[in-house]
Amino acid sequence: MGNVPVIALLFFSFLLLPYASFSLPLCTDSRAPVTLNTTLTFCPYNGPTCCDSTEDVQLQRQFQAMNISSPDCASLLKSVLCARCDPFSAELFTISSTPRQVAVLCNSSVSANSTQSTQAANDFCSKVWDTCENVSVANSPFAPSLQGQAGLPGNSSITKLTDQWQSKSDFCSSFGGESADESVCFAGEPVTFNETGTPSAPHGMCLEKIGNGSYLNMAPHPDGSNRAFFGNQQGQIWLATIPELGSGGTLEIDESNPFIDLTDEVNFNTEFGMMGIAFHPNFAKNGRFFASFNCDKVKWPGCAGRCSCNSDVNCDPSKLPLDNGAQPCQFQAVVAEYSANGTASSEVSLATSAKPIEVRRILTMGLPFTAHHGGQILFGPNDGYLYFMMGDGGGTGGDPYNFAQNKKSLLGKIIRLDVDNIPSAAEISKLGLWGNYSIPKDNPFAEDSALLPEIWALGLRNPWRCSFDSERPSYFVCADVGQDTYEEVDLISKGGNYGWRVYEGPDLFHPTASAGGNTSANSISPIFPVMGYTHSEVNKNEGSASITGGYFYRSNTDPCMYGRYLYGDLYAGAMWAGIETPENSGNFTANRIPFSCAKDSPLQCTSVPGSALPALGYLFSFGEDNKKDVFILASSGVYRVVPPSRCNYSCSKENATATTTGPGPTTLPPSYASHFHYSRVLALFSSLLVLLFFSCV
């Protein structure tokens, strides 16, 4: 554990750099650009843009007020003003977290390795200087004295660039910048990327089996060590040690000694159970951790929260039908806080158990039906807020009460909470909050007062596994389970509406029940999935499909997988790796990838009868450890992605990358053990989760 403090230090210094890099289409207010119904009349942005017609008109007025006599300069400055509308405006205006008044102007030719188009990029900053240096401009956006108030009518402070800057290099050191791998600059035209061609897909993904337990959740120990927490659906969490890659070792986990056991509180049944676990980014110091689970208020007095079917959303619980024999809001979604400090001599890292005593209730919400309540919890790596993924609540399928589009409902939403600043009980009740948390100031309700303040994004059906790209934390990706036809992957952004149930994936959805009213397609600006698959792609009889979202693969263990977003289907017959081409463009292409189990796997894998595919059982979740290796949590056990050569997949990059990987083990465990266990696990789980994420009843 000698390098643990170093890793921890890196981790925390990273936390201090909020939004250091965006590198995806995002607006300055952190929202995703939208494709408008109408075209802008002034700024040349068709397709996704960060302006609406009102802002377009404002920019036009601002431009006219500048009263620029030189047409060449006018045309350049028009483009500079219009950069506000660029789908990459967050990147252009917020370099290194400092907001800028003017977009960063490309001031040097782009390196040959960059993907941004070099055509117009050649020194746009010089071009602006050369064309405009002597031109009088009223309320120039470049004039420091007027920053923030350009275009005030009746106040024309007329300046030339030469009034403020001695030389071109002076000017360009203020406004210029380069396009690099992780950032873009403005070259006078909407930011575009050269089509670099899609790199060929990996030949296959090689797995080794390292554990035979069945878990829904994995969270690396925040101390940076080679340990991770594994949680099962029943409500137990274990602290396990992950074997060194290539050591032939298995997961060191003592099933008889859980880190914490919440099975008394957790209602475990089909889609119910402990759905999420999250460790505070500062867990190693404060010992705070969180569990997201379902409870039954008939069985546990602590299971009492406001019903999500209530008068705010025009829902009368007494009129809801029983679902699987359950009363509305008999079952609830809970996020509760626990503590691991004080359990081991002052050092949280040494703690191997925690008391199942709730420190604080973060949130309690009654569920209308028995399905689609997501439940994952994650801390945002940039902002330290707790993200809570909530499904539409289920019902007969098709979100009958239209909860996902209802801005006064937390169902069908990504919820974002501040759990570091807890208001007083009086304040909580005054604000009508669902528990002990406060609302991050930059949640989108500030701009859309109709939204409940907890909401970060809406229009989701049953987000089943979200993750932040560890290298680009602004890439927050969720897989959202589909209804009848389409399983989707969404790039989640502030205030984004992901369409359900107006849309299922990219297609209009036609609901059969509309008890909660309808939302018209024209009234929303849906953000369509960046990847996904149709049910018919994985299952000929248009039925059993349910997506499980994974991670951007950021380990060098499989260098051919590096940078690709991995996801799969719950039924485990199919996995995909999605690549963004060009890089940082937000444009993804996914390839279905073959996978198999290494012959030298520490625990032997069983195969699907009559096939080479490993029989994973159900693919519940993916996991990532502190080394960024990716794991698959399946009903049959825990698998790790290993070098492709161990499965004889060729990957030309593999031998070029220095890896510490040694050869696999030479001895195999007795195969009957895993066979035995596999059938036991299958028997246990055959009644669980299957057909339950997917409910087109």
Ligand SMILES: *[C@@H]1O[C@H](CO)[C@@H](O)[C@H](O)[C@H]1NC(C)=O
């Ligand atoms: C969007 O376009 C459609 C068809 O062109 C039109 O019926 C609708 O009113 C427009 N919606 C808005 C919000 O402008």
Ligand SMILES: *[C@@H]1O[C@H](CO)[C@@H](O)[C@H](O)[C@H]1NC(C)=O
């Ligand atoms: C615009 O500039 C011209 C000179 O180039 C000047 O005559 C005119 O008054 C200005 N208009 C405004 C509204 O300031």
Ligand SMILES: *[C@@H]1O[C@H](CO)[C@@H](O)[C@H](O)[C@H]1NC(C)=O
């Ligand atoms: C481009 O990338 C290659 C390999 O990654 C590197 O060797 C080369 O120096 C880079 N060239 C430039 C101009 O950055």
Ligand SMILES: *[C@@H]1O[C@H](CO)[C@@H](O)[C@H](O)[C@H]1NC(C)=O
């Ligand atoms: C981008 O495209 C332009 C024009 O098609 C070309 O001249 C340039 O070399 C390309 N840049 C890269 C990095 O491929």
Ligand SMILES: *[C@@H]1O[C@H](CO)[C@@H](O)[C@H](O)[C@H]1NC(C)=O
């Ligand atoms: C701007 O004025 C300076 C000094 O009069 C002159 O040297 C320069 O060429 C002018 N630039 C342009 C683009 O007219």
Ligand SMILES: *[C@@H]1O[C@H](CO)[C@@H](O)[C@H](O)[C@H]1NC(C)=O
């Ligand atoms: C223009 O605005 C600036 C800054 O607010 C102010 O100092 C200046 O007096 C104003 N000029 C006129 C003519 O109103």
Ligand SMILES: *[C@@H]1O[C@H](CO)[C@@H](O)[C@H](O)[C@H]1NC(C)=O
């Ligand atoms: C380009 O911009 C960078 C960053 O602002 C600056 O350091 C550099 O000096 C500029 N280059 C030129 C040639 O002006």
Ligand SMILES: *[C@@H]1O[C@H](CO)[C@@H](O)[C@H](O)[C@H]1NC(C)=O
């Ligand atoms: C997105 O990627 C695909 C596949 O590489 C490519 O055909 C398409 O042109 C790209 N679209 C954009 C807008 O770059």
Ligand SMILES: *[C@@H]1O[C@H](CO)[C@@H](O)[C@H](O)[C@H]1NC(C)=O
């Ligand atoms: C796998 O299951 C077998 C049989 O239940 C058990 O003996 C073995 O310890 C388990 N191995 C691991 C790594 O969990």
Ligand SMILES: *[C@@H]1O[C@H](CO)[C@@H](O)[C@H](O)[C@H]1NC(C)=O
């Ligand atoms: C845990 O740590 C916090 C913050 O350091 C402290 O306030 C709290 O009393 C500790 N709890 C226990 C049980 O030691």
Ligand SMILES: *[C@@H]1O[C@H](CO)[C@@H](O)[C@H](O)[C@H]1NC(C)=O
């Ligand atoms: C806040 O947490 C305390 C302690 O767990 C709990 O008693 C209280 O009910 C919670 N408040 C709300 C609104 O959930």
Ligand SMILES: *[C@@H]1O[C@H](CO)[C@@H](O)[C@H](O)[C@H]1NC(C)=O
């Ligand atoms: C890379 O190395 C592995 C293990 O040493 C070997 O099996 C494989 O054939 C090599 N692949 C290539 C493309 O050279």
